[in-house]
Amino acid sequence: MRGACACAVVCALVALCAAAELDEATRAAAEKQLLALLGLPRRPPPRRRPPPPVPRAMRLLYDGRSSLPAAAANTARAFYHTPSDLDDRFPAEHRFRLFFNISGVPSDEVARGADLSFQRDVGTTGSQRLLLYDVVRPGRRGHTEPILRLLDSVPLRPEEGIVNADALGAARRWLEEPKHNHGLLVRVLEEGAASKDAKFPHVRVRRRATDVEEEWRTVQPLLMLYTEDERARVAREAGEPRLTRSKRAAQRRGHRAHHRRKEAREICQRRPLFVDFADVGWSDWIVAPHGYDAYYCQGDCPFPLPDHLNGTNHAIVQTLVNSVNPATVPKACCVPTQLSSISMLYMDEMNNVVLKNYQDMMVVGCGCR
Numbered sequence: 001m002r003g004a005c006a007c008a009v010v011c012a013l014v015a016l017c018a019a020a021e022l023d024e025a026t027r028a029a030a031e032k033q034l035l036a037l038l039g040l041p042r043r044p045p046p047r048r049r050p051p052p053p054v055p056r057a058m059r060l061l062y063d064g065r066s067s068l069p070a071a072a073a074n075t076a077r078a079f080y081h082t083p084s085d086l087d088d089r090f091p092a093e094h095r096f097r098l099f100f101n102i103s104g105v106p107s108d109e110v111a112r113g114a115d116l117s118f119q120r121d122v123g124t125t126g127s128q129r130l131l132l133y134d135v136v137r138p139g140r141r142g143h144t145e146p147i148l149r150l151l152d153s154v155p156l157r158p159e160e161g162i163v164n165a166d167a168l169g170a171a172r173r174w175l176e177e178p179k180h181n182h183g184l185l186v187r188v189l190e191e192g193a194a195s196k197d198a199k200f201p202h203v204r205v206r207r208r209a210t211d212v213e214e215e216w217r218t219v220q221p222l223l224m225l226y227t228e229d230e231r232a233r234v235a236r237e238a239g240e241p242r243l244t245r246s247k248r249a250a251q252r253r254g255h256r257a258h259h260r261r262k263e264a265r266e267i268c269q270r271r272p273l274f275v276d277f278a279d280v281g282w283s284d285w286i287v288a289p290h291g292y293d294a295y296y297c298q299g300d301c302p303f304p305l306p307d308h309l310n311g312t313n314h315a316i317v318q319t320l321v322n323s324v325n326p327a328t329v330p331k332a333c334c335v336p337t338q339l340s341s342i343s344m345l346y347m348d349e350m351n352n353v354v355l356k357n358y359q360d361m362m363v364v365g366c367g368c369r
């Protein structure tokens with residue numbers, strides 16, 4: 001009876017954990033189900049090289065030190081400027097083009113936020129302003145002027161090395177019309193009474209031959225795209241309560257659960273279950289975490305049902321009827337009554353870092369239902 005009470009998510013994971021004993025077809029079916037749950041069309045290819053460094057903004061999100069800026073977003077994707085010959089047309093540092101190839105974003109994802117950030121050399125004098133444009137149609141030299149749409153206007157302070165600008169309007173358009181992604185144009189203007197020979201801020205689009213890969217990664221322009229996928233949208237529209245993620249630290253403290261044998265008299269409660277992605281064979285594409293505390297619910301729902309067992313009125317009645325005549329109905333089931341989300345970092349097929357929040361992955365509270 002109790003087996004039927006277990007949560008489907010945990011069942012799928014546990015099934016995979018024991019995959020060594022499963023035949024190939026069952027294992028494939030379980031993997032397919034779990035990938036669908038994670039909203040992935042297929043298993044990302046295994047990483048051959050060590051994963052590229054996770055951008056700081058992504059790291060902060062993952063650690064729970066910052067949250068997804070758009071309320072509805074459940075996914076964050078990081079993109080770096082894709083260098084091309086077109087870059088050479090913008091040799092100046094006060095006017096340059098950035099191109100982010102977001103063509104790999106699944107079509108069910110809707111842009112909820114897009115944040116462009118780059119580093120510049122600090123200590124430039126004078127007051128400056130950065131203008132960010134979406135290149136709706138590129139110009140043709142001597143023929144037509146480009147069509148530009150202003151996205152953001154940001155005052156630059158001399159002491160600030162990191163500049164952030166809002167690129168949501170462009171990201172939305174690129175997702176709708178992928179063929180018309182002509183990049184972003186960045187212009188830096190001198191404002192007010194700045195002296196003529198004030199230096200333009202130095203923003204680097206190109207990597208120098210002397211740059212070490214890791215250092216370059218930290219200074220090159222980065223686009224953080226925040227999206228909401230189909231699953232999250234359906235859940236939100238159905239009015240599912242969104243539980244905030246509990247402290248990451250608590251999740252990390254998990255230890256591999258030893259499956260405890262059912263003891264009839266043990267009361268319904270939350271029990272430890274650590275899902276180790278290495279056991280599932282997924283540690284080659286999931287960057288972090290290595291695994292997580294899923295927990296599960298198990299135990300007896302005795303009569304009379306104590307308050308702390310989070311029973312519904314219906315569960316109380318069912319337990320009462322069962323105590324009078326056990327043959328008519330079973331006891332209430334010990335199930336998760338409160339779940340919370342976890343975050344996972346992985347590399348997509350184009351080697352971009354992706355962070356996803358997955359709802360209802362971890363048991364917070366159990367109860368008799």
Ligand SMILES: *[C@@H]1O[C@H](CO)[C@@H](O)[C@H](O)[C@H]1NC(C)=O
Pocket residue numbers: 082101102103104350
């Ligand atoms: C963007 O990436 C896709 C998939 O890798 C590729 O097919 C396409 O050519 C790229 N587009 C540009 C403009 O680089």
Ligand SMILES: *[C@@H]1O[C@H](CO)[C@@H](O)[C@H](O)[C@H]1NC(C)=O
Pocket residue numbers: 268269270308309310337338364365366367
């Ligand atoms: C009942 O729910 C609360 C809140 O979700 C939780 O703290 C408590 O542990 C639950 N009771 C049991 C037996 O798990």
